[in-house]
Amino acid sequence: MVHGEAWTIKEFFVYPDEYIYWSIQIVMYPFMTGLVAGAFVLSSLYHVFGVKQLKEIARFSLVFSLSLLPVAMMPLLLHLQQPFRGINVLMTPHFTSAIAAFGIVFTTYGMIVASEIWFVYRGFIVESVLALRGKKERNAVDTLRLVIYTVLAMGAMDLSAEALHKDERAVGLLAAIGIPVACFLHGYAGFIFGSVKANALWMTPLMPVIFICSAVVSGIALCMITYIVTMEIRKLLLTWKRKDNPWFPSTDELKGAEVQVVTMTAKYLVMFLVLAITLELLDLIFRGYTAVRSWDILRSVIYEKDFTKIFILQYGLGNLIPFIIFLMPRLTVRKAALGSLLVLLGVFMMRWNVVIGGQAFSASFAGFMEYRLPIWPDSLENFKEGLFGALTVIATPFVLFFLVTRVLPVFGVKDSH
Amino acid sequence: MMNRREFCKKAMIVVGGIALPLAALEVFNPKRLQAEKEGRGKVRWAFLVDTQKCVGCGFCVKACKIENEIPYDANVTRTWVERYVITRDGTTHIDSPKGARDGFTTMKIDQNKEGMLDISSADIEKAFFVPKLCNQCDNPPCVQVCPVGATYQTADGVVLVDRTWCIGCGYCIMGCPYSVRFFHPVYHVAEKCNFCYHRISQGMKTACVDACPFGARRIGNLRDPDDPVTKIIMTERVNVLKEEYGTKPQVFYLGFSKEVK
Ligand code: SF4
Ligand code: SF4
Numbered sequence: 221m222v223h224g225e226a227w228t229i230k231e232f233f234v235y236p237d238e239y240i241y242w243s244i245q246i247v248m249y250p251f252m253t254g255l256v257a258g259a260f261v262l263s264s265l266y267h268v269f270g271v272k273q274l275k276e277i278a279r280f281s282l283v284f285s286l287s288l289l290p291v292a293m294m295p296l297l298l299h300l301q302q303p304f305r306g307i308n309v310l311m312t313p314h315f316t317s318a319i320a321a322f323g324i325v326f327t328t329y330g331m332i333v334a335s336e337i338w339f340v341y342r343g344f345i346v347e348s349v350l351a352l353r354g355k356k357e358r359n360a361v362d363t364l365r366l367v368i369y370t371v372l373a374m375g376a377m378d379l380s381a382e383a384l385h386k387d388e389r390a391v392g393l394l395a396a397i398g399i400p401v402a403c404f405l406h407g408y409a410g411f412i413f414g415s416v417k418a419n420a421l422w423m424t425p426l427m428p429v430i431f432i433c434s435a436v437v438s439g440i441a442l443c444m445i446t447y448i449v450t451m452e453i454r455k456l457l458l459t460w461k462r463k464d465n466p467w468f469p470s471t472d473e474l475k476g477a478e479v480q481v482v483t484m485t486a487k488y489l490v491m492f493l494v495l496a497i498t499l500e501l502l503d504l505i506f507r508g509y510t511a512v513r514s515w516d517i518l519r520s521v522i523y524e525k526d527f528t529k530i531f532i533l534q535y536g537l538g539n540l541i542p543f544i545i546f547l548m549p550r551l552t553v554r555k556a557a558l559g560s561l562l563v564l565l566g567v568f569m570m571r572w573n574v575v576i577g578g579q580a581f582s583a584s585f586a587g588f589m590e591y592r593l594p595i596w597p598d599s600l601e602n603f604k605e606g607l608f609g610a611l612t613v614i615a616t617p618f619v620l621f622f623l624v625t626r627v628l629p630v631f632g633v634k635d636s637h
Numbered sequence: 638m639m640n641r642r643e644f645c646k647k648a649m650i651v652v653g654g655i656a657l658p659l660a661a662l663e664v665f666n667p668k669r670l671q672a673e674k675e676g677r678g679k680v681r682w683a684f685l686v687d688t689q690k691c692v693g694c695g696f697c698v699k700a701c702k703i704e705n706e707i708p709y710d711a712n713v714t715r716t717w718v719e720r721y722v723i724t725r726d727g728t729t730h731i732d733s734p735k736g737a738r739d740g741f742t743t744m745k746i747d748q749n750k751e752g753m754l755d756i757s758s759a760d761i762e763k764a765f766f767v768p769k770l771c772n773q774c775d776n777p778p779c780v781q782v783c784p785v786g787a788t789y790q791t792a793d794g795v796v797l798v799d800r801t802w803c804i805g806c807g808y809c810i811m812g813c814p815y816s817v818r819f820f821h822p823v824y825h826v827a828e829k830c831n832f833c834y835h836r837i838s839q840g841m842k843t844a845c846v847d848a849c850p851f852g853a854r855r856i857g858n859l860r861d862p863d864d865p866v867t868k869i870i871m872t873e874r875v876n877v878l879k880e881e882y883g884t885k886p887q888v889f890y891l892g893f894s895k896e897v898k
Contacts, residue, residue: 237818300805
């Protein structure tokens with residue numbers, strides 16, 4: 221079977237070689253990079269602009285951004301027909317291509333995030349090393365932790381106030397450099413689509429900007445969700461622990477802090493959401509108004525074929541309802557969680573409508589293509605580019621986050637930042 | 638003393654030694670490379686399709702599939718023929734069942750999911766066939782977007798894919814406005830028409846040109862003013878597909894109609 225045939229249904233006239241070649245994994249790719257970039261921007265709001273209320277979530281989203289990072293690459297590899305040749309992009313980058321610099325941008329960004337985390341945690345790492353060394357009897361776990369922390373400390377054991385101050389400055393600097401790089405990483409994903417002149421839906425210079433705004437929105441939403449969930453778990457654990465240790469902070473204290481963080485974060489979310497929607501609508505209106513040759517087919521895709529996906533799921537459920545939720549007075553944690561989930565859905569649908577929607581019509585403008593997501597992984601291809609492949613990509617960052625936080629805890633660490 | 642045998646041996650080494658760098662000068666002559674880049678080489682392949690002559694038999698598609706080893710029953714093809722039927726009410730119906738590999742065996746229009754559409758002959762205003770293939774664009778977006786340089790353009794204008802280097806990202810497939818690219822079902826890399834490069838560079842015609850019984854397809858060298866194809870392109874009213882994309886396509890059409898997509 222030809223690649224793409226399994227999930228493409230043609231209607232009216234479609235060129236014989238046309239299929240939906242960019243499928244679910246290419247929807248996942250901008251979605252995941254968007255989350256990475258967004259999470260990073262959120263953490264930088266605190267580190268660079270000193271938004272104090274975000275202190276708690278800043279460290280959290282930074283580590284989350286790190287766990288999301290490898291996952292931004294996964295969908296690309298899963299999508300390649302020759303995944304083992306992926307390294308060719310680094311060996312013979314052909315720079316007229318928008319994809320060629322991906323490896324470079326990605327690595328740069330990865331290094332920035334990793335070093336920022338290192339500076340944030342250096343104090344903690346050194347303290348852990350010292351504490352573990354001081355222990356008289358070390359069991360196997362302790363020894364392992366000692367080894368890990370010693371390696372992570374990289375010999376920089378200075379804990380003087382001056383050294384810690386330097387760390388802090390480095391964090392601020394890296395976070396500041398990181399913002400444009402994060403935006404670039406994601407705007408770049410937008411450029412990959414926006415520069416395809418053969419595709420009437422994709423080709424617009426607004427694409428990178430739209431991608432960045434929705435990326436920040438989705439990143440913030442995901443951090444908020446994960447933050448809320450982790451807090452709930454902590455509360456549960458606390459109530460349980462408090463039975464024996466009544467001096468632990470009460471759940472109410474935690475809850476108060478939580479609401480404050482959530483309200484503040486939601487403000488930024490709404491800000492970027494407004495920006496994203498404005499740009500998207502501008503794009504839509506502009507297309508309708510100028511009505512160039514492709515508009516006829518685009519209109520039937522946007523207003524007829526994909527109406528539910530665009531106007532109900534993306535704009536309605538994914539933008540409008542969370543917008544109302546966040547703007548209504550007395551935002552509760554539960555409402556915020558719901559709003560964030562809907563925002564994530566909205567951004568996912570936006571990626572879907574761009575990537576799949578862009579292939580919903582034939583380049584002949586005389587026919588349509590419909591995408592059927594392969595559910596059951598009865599072949600490697602249907603796994604990779606099907607529901608289960610996508611779920612694997614979604615699950616991975618949470619697993620990584622869990623692993624990373626075993627070593628670098630995000631809560632209850634006292635620090636100078 | 639050097640005997641004759643030794644002298645011959647040494648002389649040969651010296652001559653060979655001098656000849657080698659000299660040959661390199663010829664091969665790496667930057668002026669020549671420059672000239673080729675600026676498009677003053679001896680060959681620039683171009684294609685001429687006379688839609689008036691095409692009857693939609695599909696022999697070209699069949700020949701191409703066999704010549705270029707595209708699995709015969711796979712629903713992809715390097716070249717195909719489209720049928721255009723314009724009815725009285727002004728609607729254009731287009732189809733190309735299996736790329737017209739077996740020609741057009743029925744009057745009904747294949748609308749894919751929408752099924753077969755019966756059009757009565759009395760309703761038909763005009764109808765014609767249009768063969769399609771890679772345009773070997775002068776400004777090929779497929780080459781531009783390939784992240785690893787696996788798609789490249791030769792000095793004589795043909796765009797080729799390196800099967801050993803393509804990573805199968807599909808960017809070129811997305812970038813081609815003519816949708817002539819696909820993934821090869823066996824090699825799993827980008828694939829497209831290359832004007833039968835293995836044949837034309839050996840002085841033969843492409844498989845489709847040879848297979849067309851009506852002379853609807855012709856290939857020629859634009860740099861040769863005496864080439865009959867070049868003469869037609871220069872002197873007659875030819876057209877190209879989708880000029881608005883700025884790709885500078887090099888497949889020229891005679892008898893083009895505005896309905897052609
Ligand atoms: S027709 Fe398509 S594949 Fe052929 S050279 Fe032009 S852009 Fe590339
Ligand atoms: S599919 Fe192959 S030839 Fe096409 S852009 Fe990707 S690497 Fe290049």
